[in-house]
Amino acid sequence: MTEFKLRYNPALDGLRGIAIVLVLLSHAHVPLFDGAFLGVDLFFVLSGYLITSLLLIEWHTEGRLDYWRFYRRRFFRLMPALALFLAAYVLFAPLLWPDLDDIYQDALVSLLYLADYGIAFFDSPDTLLHMWSLAVEEHFYLIWPPLLAFLVRKAAPGKLWRTILLLWVLAWAWRIFWVFQGQQFYEIFFRFDTRATGLLAGSLLAALLHERTGFAEAIQSRLHHLMWLPLAIPLLMSLGWDNQDAMLWGITVVECAAIVILVAVQRQGLVYDMLTAPALVQLGRLSYGIYLWHYPVVRYLRAEFSWPVVLVLGLAISAALAALSFYTVERWALRWRDAPRKERPASLPAHARQAMR
Incomplete structure (x- = not known):
């Protein structure tokens, strides 16, 4: 089986680290970090960038996309950890919250990746609220490969x-x-289509880097101006929940900042060094x-402790x-994911865990 890989870049894992800290700050209700829920948009941009880069490499190497291979790899990367988490949740949630009556329903909705629309319109899952972003990404994984293949066929060379x-x-x-239609904040915030x-945005960056060889250099030469976008992200922490400004422009600022950061870490420099701590x-x-376990x-x-304890203990x-989970179930699944169809290797190649995350 042909492998389509990206060169491992530890700064991208560092960016994931920043994103997960922001999500924890939001859910721990840390003062002055009301807008930290925007950290999930860093995950979205990074996912779009990595997935589209891999698909474009495959397309230009093979002249086609192997959909079965793509969906199989996504399944083995995501489902084992999710299934383990949901099994633990179903076992232990009745002990932690004996008054809950929607545990099994919430687990099922999460397992089927329906949490984004379930939360937006049916308030389910309530106790697994964070599952919405996984559903958003899963819908993208289902739709994007065939749509991208169609776009590549129709686009003029270099114009995708x-x-x-x-x-x-x-x-x-x-x-x-939908904002100007007066739809509720949460109905817009959680849905894949919105x-x-x-x-x-991540897919756009992947296409630009793939098609326009001078694009990264042009951005790099202007980083001293463009880095103001990432530096503006702390100002967005004042955009609290239910503030429609987050929908109007806050999300867009984060997306543009993420693009700048992803270009900046294509080569070594200050941003690269910071994110490779x-x-x-x-x-x-x-x-x-x-992300799975924290919520x-x-x-x-949160019900027992103040926010500093919640943040530190919650992260730990x-x-x-x-x-x-990673060193047991996920490693086993990654060996199956990366194995040739008739081989099951004893160990996973060292470089490969980032590209299809």
Whole structure:
């Protein structure tokens, strides 16, 4: 089986580490970090960038996309950890919250990746609120490979990025449309169709880097101006929940800042050095598991402790559970994911865990 890989870049794991810290700050209700929920948009941009880069490499290497291979790899990367988490949740949630009556329903909705629309319109899952972003990404994984293949066939050589840019603008306009229609904040915030802009922003960057060889150099030469975008992110922490400014322009600022950061870390420099700090990289490697486990942990701790304890203890417990999952179930699944169809290797190649995360 042909492998389509990206060169491992530890700074991308560092960016994941930043994103998961922001999510924890939000869910721990840390003062002055009301807008930290925007950290999930960093995950979206990064996912769109990595997935589209791999698909474009495969297309230009093979002249086609192997959909079965793509979906199989996504399944083995995501489902084992999710299934383990949901099994633990179903077992232990009745003991932690004996009054809950929607545990099994919430687990099922999460397992089927329906949490984004379930939360937006049916308030389910309530106790697994964080599952919405996984559903958004899963919908992207289902739709994007065949759509990208269609766009590549129809686009003029070197012009795919223009089509994706148009999709990004249309997706932004679609979200703005619902804001001006007076739809509730949470109904807009959680849905795939109104949150696809981050994934498309990452896809746009992938197409630009793939098609326009001088694009990264042009951005690098202007970083001293463009780095004001990432530096503006702390100002967005004042955008609290239910503030429609987050929908109107806050999300877009984060997406553009993420693009600038991803270009900046294509080569070594100050941003690269900051994001390759060992603690951040390790946090990023465990970020999927931490994201899965953190919400029930933080929710339980919030009822008993102040926010500093919730933040520190929540991160420690979530990271420990994520490490347990990663070095057992997830490593086993990754060996199956990366094995040739008739081979099951004893160990996973060292470089490969980032590309299809």
